[in-house]
Amino acid sequence: MTIFLSLDPRRADDVHNAAAELWRQYLFMGRHLESVSSPSPVDVPSIPCHQSHLEDWRLELQSRNGVLRSLPHDPFIGLTIRGYFFRGVMSSGGSATVYSVFKDGKVFAAKVSHPRNTEPGEASKVWTNEYSILSQVQHKNIIKAYDLFEHNGRQVLILEYVGGCNLAEFMDRRCVARRQSSIKKIMKQVLDVLQYLHQNNVAHQDITPSHILIEQSGKVKIINFGDATRLGKNSMYPQNEAGDVQDDIIKSFDVWRFGASVYETLTGKTPHFIGPDRSEPDVSGVHSPDRKLMLLIKKCLDLNPLTRITAKVALKHVYFKRFSTTFH
Structure with a gap:
């Protein structure tokens, strides 16, 4: 051909x-x-180098398109959802914000989708696909996924925390x-x-x-x-x-x-x-x-x-x- x-x-x-x-x-x-x-709502922002330790997580929220304008108004900070305490924002991209969260004395990363005008079912399908693939692959150089759930219409994916x-x-x-x-x-x-x-x-x-x-x-x-x-x-x-x-x-x-x-x-x-x-x-x-x-x-x-x-x-x-x- x-x-x-x-x-x-x-x-x-x-x-x-x-x-x-x-x-x-x-x-x-x-x-x-x-x-x-198809447009993917899971464009993950990167984790800045200087956020390698919990005590240094004071990064100002880098928002795009005015999705979240300031840290004090973030709807997730301070909440405990399914046992995960949302402590702070690690970074934010065009379609998702990554938070530092704690559960049972361990730190995780929670990637939360931004509200979009896309069909809820389509967005859920994409996130489910990501979680499904990550749950099936087992490799030391691939980030681990632990949980996926919905909160107030937004997808929440619990991931392994990676410093660096x-x-x-x-x-x-x-x-x-x-x-x-x-x-x-x-x-x-x-x-x-x-x-x-x-x-x-x-x-x-x-x-x-x-x-x-x-x-x-x-x-x-x-x-x-x-x-x-x-x-x-x-x-x-x-x-x-x-x-x-x-x-x-x-x-x-x-x-x-x-x-x-x-x-x-x-x-x-x-x-x-x-x-x-x-x-x-x-x-x-x-x-x-x-x-x-x-x-x-x-x-x-x-x-x-x-x-x-x-x-x-x-x-x-x-x-x-x-x-x-x-x-x-």
Whole structure:
């Protein structure tokens, strides 16, 4: 089957979305593309680096679109719901606020949906899907989910508390010269998660720097499974005789987003390509680029999802030879 790419690969923002369009066009040739991705109400904000200890949770609420304007008026602070005491706001995004909560002497994170005009049933379905997937996957680098319930029409997802910061914040706190050496351990853990998910017929579909959390020990936790989907016979996508190929393309999008996340944290921009055929990632902004790392990024950012490197193969890449567990 021929895949036509309607985007202009010379524009950085178009190239950034090229991989998604490739597999969408492959799967939904002749269909309306908008049927592929429904808006997700579970865009999880990241946890700031300085909030590693309970006594430091004094972050002012970072609200968007005027959803919550000030901390004193937050409707959840001070409440005890199903035994969870809502102590403070950790962060807030466009569609959810994350609170620090306590129950039985333990600290958890509670992600609460914002009131939206979307159909209640549709929003509930998305959150239920995230909780269901998180309850079934068992991996040390995937955030754990403990409970899901509704309170006054809003979804509440109880999650494992993860201290530390996200990948973008982590890299911002390192000098340019040390960024490449600092990212190797993180990359290996993320790829290990992707390999695990793909082997179990799950695609994350939203790997970004803000969804890769890093604890002070250097341990990675992947969050935000709101857009995650099951593949195979339980897939939400239409299946045909080439079902396995379709699943491989969807999995390859995770690898693309992983490569794009690494590229962005090293260069400060979305993937941009140069060369006669516009297929060579522009790494001019990387300080003394590691040749092996650049080669791996190029394989992850292959615009053809059918030839893009898989997570399993990427873990065996020469870049990870002589891998050190030391965290810089």
